[in-house]
Amino acid sequence: xxxxxxxxxxxxxxxxxxxxxxxxxxxxxxxxxxxxxxxxxxxxxxxxxxxxxxxxxxxxxxxxxxxxxxxxxxxxxxxxxxxxxxxxxxxxxxxxxxxxxxxxxxxxxxxxxxxxxxxxxxxxxxxxxxxxxxxxxxxxxxxxxxxxxxxxxxxxxxxxxxxxxxxxxxxxxxxxxxxxxxxxxxxxxxxxxxxxxxxxxxxxxxxxxxxxxxxxxxxxxxxxxxxxxxxxxxxxxxxxxxxxxxxxxxxxxxxxxxxxxxxxxxxxxxxxxxxxxxxxxxxxxxxxxxxxxxxxxxxxxxxxxxxxxxxxxxxxxxxxxxxxxxxxxxxxxxxxxxxxxxxxxxxxxxxxxxxxxxxxxxxxxxxxxxxxxxxxxxxxxxxxxxxxxxxxxxxxxxxxxxxxxxx
Amino acid sequence: xxxxxxxxxxxxxxxxxxxxxxxxxxxxxxxxxxxxxxxxxxxxxxxxxxxxxxxxxxxxxxxxxxxxxxxxxxxxxxxxxxxxxxxxxxxxxxxxxxxxxxxxxxxxxxxxxxxxxxxxxxxxxxxxxxxxx
Numbered sequence: 189x190x191x192x193x194x195x196x197x198x199x200x201x202x203x204x205x206x207x208x209x210x211x212x213x214x215x216x217x218x219x220x221x222x223x224x225x226x227x228x229x230x231x232x233x234x235x236x237x238x239x240x241x242x243x244x245x246x247x248x249x250x251x252x253x254x255x256x257x258x259x260x261x262x263x264x265x266x267x268x269x270x271x272x273x274x275x276x277x278x279x280x281x282x283x284x285x286x287x288x289x290x291x292x293x294x295x296x297x298x299x300x301x302x303x304x305x306x307x308x309x310x311x312x313x314x315x316x317x318x319x320x321x322x323x324x325x326x327x328x329x330x331x332x333x334x335x336x337x338x339x340x341x342x343x344x345x346x347x348x349x350x351x352x353x354x355x356x357x358x359x360x361x362x363x364x365x366x367x368x369x370x371x372x373x374x375x376x377x378x379x380x381x382x383x384x385x386x387x388x389x390x391x392x393x394x395x396x397x398x399x400x401x402x403x404x405x406x407x408x409x410x411x412x413x414x415x416x417x418x419x420x421x422x423x424x425x426x427x428x429x430x431x432x433x434x435x436x437x438x439x440x441x442x443x444x445x446x447x448x449x450x451x452x453x454x455x456x457x458x459x460x461x462x463x464x465x466x467x468x469x470x471x472x473x474x475x476x477x478x479x480x481x482x483x484x485x486x487x488x489x490x491x492x493x494x495x496x497x498x499x500x501x502x503x504x505x506x507x508x509x510x511x512x513x514x515x516x517x518x519x520x521x522x523x524x525x526x527x528x529x530x531x532x533x534x535x536x537x538x539x540x541x542x543x544x545x546x547x548x549x550x551x552x553x554x555x556x557x558x559x560x561x562x563x564x565x566x567x568x569x570x571x572x573x574x575x576x577x578x579x580x581x582x583x584x585x586x587x588x589x590x591x592x593x594x595x
Numbered sequence: 596x597x598x599x600x601x602x603x604x605x606x607x608x609x610x611x612x613x614x615x616x617x618x619x620x621x622x623x624x625x626x627x628x629x630x631x632x633x634x635x636x637x638x639x640x641x642x643x644x645x646x647x648x649x650x651x652x653x654x655x656x657x658x659x660x661x662x663x664x665x666x667x668x669x670x671x672x673x674x675x676x677x678x679x680x681x682x683x684x685x686x687x688x689x690x691x692x693x694x695x696x697x698x699x700x701x702x703x704x705x706x707x708x709x710x711x712x713x714x715x716x717x718x719x720x721x722x723x724x725x726x727x728x
Contacts, residue, residue: 327651327652330651336670336685337669337670337685339671339685340668340669340670340671340684340685341668341669341670377671377684377685378684378685378686378687378688379685380687479657481657483618483619484618486619486659486668487619491659491668492657492668493657494657501668504654504657505653505668505669508647508652508653508654508657509647509651509652509653509654510647510652513651513652514647514652517647517649517652518649518650518651518652519649519650519692519695519696520650520651521650521683521685521686521690521692522686522687522690522692523670523685523686524651
């Protein structure tokens with residue numbers, strides 16, 4: 189449990205807020221590149237600011253403030269010709285990377301982009317998409333640094349054929365075995381969770397010790413301040429930002445990165461468009477229709493009764509907490525160790541900015557441009573060798589990769 | 596809201612017994628702004644408890660009705676009809692943290708086909724005053 193005051197401090201992100209100041213020190217995904225087809229002006233709603241992507245006289249893309257009504261919906265998306273630019277409002281630089289338009293709202297010189305896999309891989313090997321969640325960004329991020337929930341929330345009471353799993357999370361085989369991930373997660377629901385502080389945020393290792401003397405090792409990452417990097421399948425990783433639209437609404441922006449074959453973007457996009465409506469990328473299953481909850485499915489097929497798409501499970505979990513989770517009522521357990529560690533990082537960063545110690549923030553130095561990885565993978569190893577085996581599994585994948593994925 | 600005095604206490608009708616004659620007898624109840632969930636367990640007894648899981652606030656109205664109680668789909672925390680947490684299957688083997696975890700419980704009685712809840716201190720202390728959806 190935390191106090192109401194602290195909960196407010198770590199969740200609110202509008203201009204002038206301490207957490208908002210931290211998020212603004214980092215490049216944030218503001219739009220998908222495909223949104224540029226909307227017209228000369230593309231609405232962007234980011235961290236409580238009402239903005240639009242426009243081009244300056246030199247044809248350079250930038251983010252400007254747009255004139256907005258006070259009662260606009262959080263994801264209001266007016267046609268291009270109805271967007272009026274507020275000439276007195278701030279403008280911000282943007283950069284197009286890996287299928288997304290990233291914006292820097294921090295003022296001053298933006299930090300370098302880290303040389304993470306999602307930014308290094310060629311365009312053929314990355315695919316970006318986004319989706320709307322109607323809740324505060326922090327609870328959206330916290331579910332992504334909670335390795336235990338996958339054994340419950342995403343539990344499948346039957347296993348699908350992993351060969352039919354392209355583009356889906358937790359449907360591959362585990363490590364180099366023929367065990368479906370769904371079965372492994374179900375059979376071993378009490379992972380040991382190790383959290384290491386790194387130069388980019390947190391490395392989170394979930395160990396599931398199996399009965400036969402082997403251990404399943406799942407390495408995921410928190411990339412400060414609002415992203416995660418996790419394995420999706422043997423072939424792909426997910427780098428995902430949880431970007432505030434305002435205090436009560438956020439987008440997940442994901443860059444899927446493939447180590448081996450080019451991403452089948454057409455299939456990836458079709459799979460996701462089937463579940464979302466444009467132009468605001470709002471999920472078709474949502475609170476208003478009970479997430480298509482089906483009690484008979486919950487009894488026989490999935491843990492939630494909300495279908496096979498794990499994104500919907502996560503969306504239900506975080507939206508159901510209320511727009512801003514009331515953390516004065518929470519009871520964190522051992523499975524929440526990464527959440528506890530993350531909040532410590534965030535508080536440290538907020539304090540540092542308030543005290544003018546900007547230089548202590550993560551990933552602000554020039555060396556950030558040389559940061560690689562992070563390692564994100566699933567492996568199964570003899571229990572006494574898990575650390576080495578996990579590392580080796582990632583190195584093998586990187587060595588076989590057609591683009592330079594060396595670390 | 597229809598109120599009934601029983602032994603000097605005020606009870607209000609929150610549902611008909613027939614409302615729970617469904618394969619999965621679980622329903623949301625909002626009483627004086629408090630968000631609650633009503634369910635019938637395997638013993639046939641009713642539980643009226645806080646709607647948000649005390650772990651991280653997930654909505655127990657979508658809980659799994661099993662093992663004579665309601666189980667949160669987020670991490671499997673399991674609650675009996677008194678709101679007592681009886682299992683935390685993601686916590687380390689041997690952990691007894693669950694003994695300290697209880698969801699607020701509002702007493703209910705069932706009579707003449709109606710389900711009545713007690714307006715009293717239990718309700719006032721129950722968390723989850725509606726804070727916007």
